Amino acid sequence: MKAMPNFGSSRLRRALCAVAAFSALSAALAQDYPSRPVRIVVPSAPGGGFDLVGRVLAQKLGEQTGRAFVVENRPGAGTLVGTQLVARSAPDGYNLVVGGLSNIALNMGLYREPGYDSLADFTSAGLVVSHSYTLIARRDLPLASLAEVIAFARANPGKLNIGTSGPGTGQYIGAAIIAALTGVDIVKVPYKGAQPVYQDLLAGRVDLFYDNTTTTRPYVESGQVKALAVSSRERAPTMPKLPTLIETGVVDLEMETWFGLFAPARTPRAIVERLRAEVDRATRSADVRSRLEMGSGRSLRMASAETESFVRAEVAKWTGLLRKAGIEPE
Template sequence: MARPLDRRQLLVLAAAAAAAASSPVFAQAYPNKAVRIVVPQPPGGGFDSVGRLLADRLGKQMGQGFVVENRAGSGTLVGTDLAAKAAPDGYTLLVGSVSNLALNPGLYPNLPYDSLKDFEPIGLAVSYSYTLMARKDLPFRTLQDVVAYAKANPGRLLYASAGNGSGQHVLAAALWHLAGVEITHVPYRGAQPAYQDLLGGRVDLFFDLSPTARVQVDAGNARALAVSGPARNPMHPDVPTVLETRVAQLELESWFGLFAPARTPADVLARLREAFGQVVAAPELGESLAKGGGKPLQLTGEAARAVVRRDVERWAPLVRTLGVRAD
């Protein structure tokens, strides 16, 4: 007959049971409630479309709701800062891009978040190049021709942007700075009015995301001079990269991905990265992104962090040098 347990043995067993009950094995698996994905811009556009695409697929992959929450304001500042300061529990994620994570540190002298310290990358899903367009009747066929004219006629040419501090503004300003030319900036409130004046011949040049630019280029309403990526864009296979033109050592693609607040538990990050990797590896997602003019990416964890760090370290100092400020 077994001897009854003494008081010391009972205490040891009770402690072991309590530890087991509080261990991850016994805890409810993540996620056990809806996860919000903060999109720091209004509905529509690159941030929103990528956020909704990932929300839909991650929800199916993880068996829990992923809900997009548009938190616009001050460009991308309000939503990005909200995500940076959210509880680091895996239930608030951010759609991050070159715009809010790599350019903002140069645009704002007192940025309320640190792109590298305040976020943990889950992964990057897609990137888009920009296309430099000229009005269709501009008497220059190449970027080299534009730069040669601008050197001889400082300030005569006009380039549009979607607003001070927008990606279109920063990229074009960097190009003209590196090429050593002066071209006059004409900021608009959004891309649509910029297109109206480019097509109407009231401005000469406009750098916009390639998927949007493609519509006007294919229709013959504007002429493509160069693309900003490291390689030619399949949508414009005959258009050289800026690097190929040798006008400037400049290349930029606007990537989009998911980020969690710093100090999110390692096991939650691992679960998110695993699910994200499975989602972006799906052939149908890659085909959908490519059809929309994007370059599918399958970067998670440290690989994604390396891309973010590279662009923060490259672009934030350059933006400060340019003296560009957001509206």
């Protein structure tokens, strides 16, 4: 009796060969990567946390790989424009975005159609740092504490204003949640980035600003503004006398912004792993840690699976908190 050909075994061998060939190709791609300049999109104007992280990483990754990592500031619609740009870019490892609390987590609860899905359209190439926020006020504001600010705002609806870096940013959401949870009307004034807010804050045209502690610190230490509260659970080591939001007894809110590099979801796994390795190597450097943490931040270094879980948890947490504060998607 003639033996029947084993088509199943043939198909299996072909499949295994294809997998082996693909693995070899992926390894070759990772070994050659990067072979040309890599674009890092910062979804905000120059200045502020996104820009700091993008430029520090671009410089160090360029030194490590011998290829240019070029920062491209693409502000607009909060952080939507720049983030959408990378979500729709070629998934080849040459298009990256600085991702953080604002564009990766908050936007999922702020917008019905943000133009991307953080969990489906991006993969993390590594988280690097987290920072608290500090609520600051213009130097001559005749209110000495957060409790006094809230009491004045309740008695004088719409009389105080707070600068923000635009809808979708951590500055905007922090200000909105504090106002919503305390039931006060403080006018939110949107700007394109943090630098113009500081210009108007120092000139006395803006009353309040809720910004990264790292960015606010030099203004506080020089006496150009006054600090009212820090958003982390623990007090900031650089400002140990400054109470947390929770300690003020005015609002029950703990909030930290975080940053990392993200690539389009279909970027070859081998390239993503190469990027993760380079980012991890960069953040082991004392000079990079010092520049990113600046005395008030904390390093974030997680395995790939842990990073995915963290991002999913942040999206769920902030969507829930936005709804609790009565902030509905636009």
